[in-house]
Amino acid sequence: MSASSSDREPTGPVNFIRQIVDADLASGKHQRIVTRFPPEPNGYLHIGHAKSICLNFGIARDHGGQCNLRFDDTNPLKEDLEFIESIKADVRWLGFDWGEGLYHASGYFDQLYAWAVELVETGKAYVDSLSAEQMREYRGTLTEPGRNSPHRERPASENLDLLERMRAGEFPDGSHVLRARIDMAHPNMNLRDPVLYRIRRASHPMTGDRWCIYPTYDFAHGQSDAIEGVTHSLCTLEFEDHRPLYDWLLENITAPSRPRQIEFSRLNLDYMVMSKRILSALVTEQHVAGWDDPRMPTLVGMRRRGFTPASIRDFCERIGVTKQDNRIEMSLLENSIREDLDRHAPRAMAVLDPLKVVITSYPEGQTETFDTPVHPKDETMGRRQVPFSRVVYIERDDFLEDPPKKFFRLGPGREVRLRYAYIIRCDEVIHDDSGRVVELRCSHDPESRSGGANADRKVKGILHWVSAEHALRAEVRLYDRLFRVPDPSGSNFREHLNPGSIQVIGEALLEPGLREASAEDRFQFERLGYFCADRLDSRPGQPVFNRTVTLRDTWAKLEKARKG
Secondary structure, three states, rough: OOOOOOOOOOOOOOOOHHHHHHHHHOOOOOOOOEEEEEEOOOOOEEEEHHHHHHHHHHHHHOOOOOEEEEEOOOOOOOHHHHHHHHHHHHHHHHOEEEEEEEEEEHHHHHHHHHHHHHHHHHHEEEEEEEOOOHHHHHOOOOOOOOOOOOOOOOOOHHHHHHHHHHOOOOOOOOOEEEEEEOOOOOOOOHHOOEEEEOOOOOOEEEEEEEOOEEHHHHHHHHHHHHHOHHHHHHHHHHHHHHHHHHHHHHHHHOOOOOOOOEEEOEEEEEEOOOOHHHHHHHHHHHOOOOOOOOOOHHHHHHHHHOOOHHHHHHHHHHOOOOOOOOOHHHHHHHHHHHHHHHOOOEEEEOOEEEEEEEEEEOOOOOEEEEEEEEEOOOHHOOOEEEEEEOOEEEEEEHOOOOOOOOOOEEEOOEEEOOOOEEEEEEEEEEEEEEEEEEEEEEEEEEEEEOOOOOOOOOOOOOOEEOOOOOOOEEEEEEEEEEEOOOOOOOOOOOHHOOOEEEEEEEEEEEEEHHHOOOOOOEEEOOOOOOEEOOOOOOOOOEOOOEEEEOOOHHHHHHHHHHHO
């Protein structure tokens, strides 16, 4: 995020990275902070990326610096313009702006190649002609040193000639690579003459067919940071072992600046996977409906489900930034969205499993409207008008024929209040031929509505309802966790899929005012949870709602009951 002032006081949460940045500014090591978010455009961003986005853009924002958005597009076999555009949209949706700092590693290909030539000329790199299998054999193991390639001592002139011919497309894919000449016995496997360039005939989304050799991520990463003047290159912990190579490469080329790589723990969230390989498998094997399926941890999926940018930023702030790998409970993420929507979501009534109630004492053909708050804690959100008639629907599980003592909802002879409306009493229960309850016949206290003589009469149960005559019939999708176990990663992730992760209700009955809901409008359906109008499938006058989250965390209790 770009900012205009470099003397701004830091405002973000304290963590070890911010302490490093603060110290570097205080010492004069840097006058201006530059960070970057460098996604590879080979898929959609997920909640794990959101942690990095919030960290990189947040540090730049709070220190009056700049955060660049740079696409690590060094592997044309996996990259697509669709992913590039989706990443830009996701970063903007989260509330961040890169200003003029939009870059692609592919924009530096000429300079990267020039540095490759420099390494060859100084004897720090060579062209190797071993096969991929032979390279693995020569590399050694964690306990055994590697062996030098027989091509390691090629003279610089021969290496330069081979490298130029590689670039010119004279050799087939896999026949040669450019490797750094470091130490094949080094205990850090990343320093055992790592590959810097490989032949790969594939059209690139940005450079087309101009190149047939492409740099590796390790070769492009630090150099791209240096070109952009990045001061602090923030990476997740899996890159910690790559930092010596990051530094070695910058030390051995004529780099315009010397960024510092700092690692932090990646986000591991219970009941979710962050592996692009698994996420891609979920999509291609049609376990989900696509990258934007509301059960996916992708930002497009979470947005479609109803998560807000503010709730995701809040979650990322709550979990903090450390060097310790751990798993975060799903309840933390769910609490962030609950708290955000509790403050901002309008209220409405909806019945998902309808049971018909005929109020026999209410005049046939009569309707009236109850004036109710849009939000019970925020009068500025205004009022809404809820119609009422002789026939209403309540939730089926709000009635029991033989209720236990502490069941404070409706039962034969019992009274409850219909929210904002009247107190009713169940007088008769109607069954179908199979014995299933299909209708309740009730009487009402006409003085129990607001303003009536019995408006303050207390009953223990308050039920939501929808007028049968006025109800909007709409599709509602109840989403739950995609996996049944906290850590579903691994080859057997398919065994842990939750068969109840989606339930589609074809004709839920909704308060008629919801007919005007627009895509991505969010509501609390009273007593049921928070719901969002689907951004793709909703139509004018006919919204489709996705459940974002329940009103409280019932997952642990349900899982305990499921396991017996």
